[in-house]
């Protein structure tokens with residue numbers, strides 16, 4: 001019996017990795033995207049999924065409650081993976097209401113649609129370590145108290161408790177993953193790891209750029225998205241709906257991640273100065289490669305995240321396989337390749353025209 005899955009947010013980072021995994025497992029997959037004047041499926045293309053016969057793309061906005069009902073009636077999924085959200089913590093301070101509507105209320109529309117259309121559908125909610133915020137214990141596991149420090153974190157916490165509420169009130173299989181930061185070559189460029197690897201790749205290939213960062217001391221538990229989607233899938237295959245932390249159980253600072261990327265590119269850094277005047281100098285040339293820009297410092301910060309994923313390991317048999325060092329190398333290599341391709345495109349602009357026509361004709 002072929003299973004059908006619906007993934008919201010197929011144009012984001014995790015959606016394509018999850019779609020690839022599900023297709024490999026034999027699923028029929030529906031993925032949702034929202035209409036935009038510059039629609040792009042580059043991530044699906046990157047994983048070779050854009051023309052896959054078992055992947056179907058549908059237009060849906062998470063804040064459209066009627067749309068959620070129609071979507072379920074049309075796809076008749078066995079499993080819904082709710083990945084769509086306004087996910088950038090920095091923007092959530094600028095757009096708190098929109099973040100609450102999409103990231104907080106959006107999942108509630110889907111839960112209501114499941115309750116109405118078919119309560120047997122299994123639902124995955126993408127909860128976040130950002131909900132731990134000002135951490136109340138270290139490491140953080142499924143029993144740690146929440147203290148969100150951003151409109152994004154507060155919105156995720158609403159959706160988190162709504163999912164538990166629908167589990168307990170209506171018997172809906174609401175599986176929850178509290179995922180710690182996970183990255184990949186498909187990560188959006190505004191997130192700090194990708195911003196670092198993209199800028200380091202450009203500098204390594206001769207660009208006169210400087211990497212401008214905010215809080216260098218923030219610490220995160222960084223894993224690899226391709227590892228984490230295995231955890232997401234396992235959460236919906238469990239005997240009972242439950243909540244699981246997915247993490248590597250290692251933490252590193254933004255400064256350490258940046259140092260690692262520059263080391264891998266053969267441009268080792270020396271850190272000088274302090275506070276807003278701190279700089280990363282290239283040990284070989286003395287050139288300033290990293291500086292602080294206060295524009296990237298948030299009104300409230302999550303200082304340190306470190307997850308304990310032992311429950312996922314014990315119950316689901318899930319474990320991460322990729323260290324932060326390996327992850328950084330994978331991301332840097334992908335950005336080096338892109339940087340080389342961009343240089344080729346500058347020399348041969350005809351290539352760019354052909355690829356954008358392909359996306360337009362698809363949409």
Ligand code: NDP
Nearest residue numbers: 009011012013014061062083084085087126128179181182
């Ligand atoms: P991305 O930001 O890469 O992708 C988010 C997706 O949501 C995009 O496809 C985006 O579409 C879509 N989206 C945004 N707003 C709407 C809307 N109103 N209606 C429909 N779709 C919308 O996130 P990730 O793939 O990294 O993360 C997946 C999920 O996991 C998210 O819910 C995130 O909050 C959560 N999470 C992620 C972690 C991480 O480290 N990556 C850690 C913990 C949780 P568009 O392309 O049009 O913007």
Ligand code: GDR
Nearest residue numbers: 087089128129130180181190191192193213214215218296
């Ligand atoms: P985060 O990821 O906020 O943890 O949310 P992000 O990469 O944006 O920030 C991580 C840490 O780095 C610090 N930082 C900077 N961040 C950005 N983006 N740009 C900078 O220049 C910069 N300089 C320092 C930040 O202050 C922060 O402390 C991610 C998202 O994927 C969420 O959707 C997800 O829920 C959480 O991870 C877990």
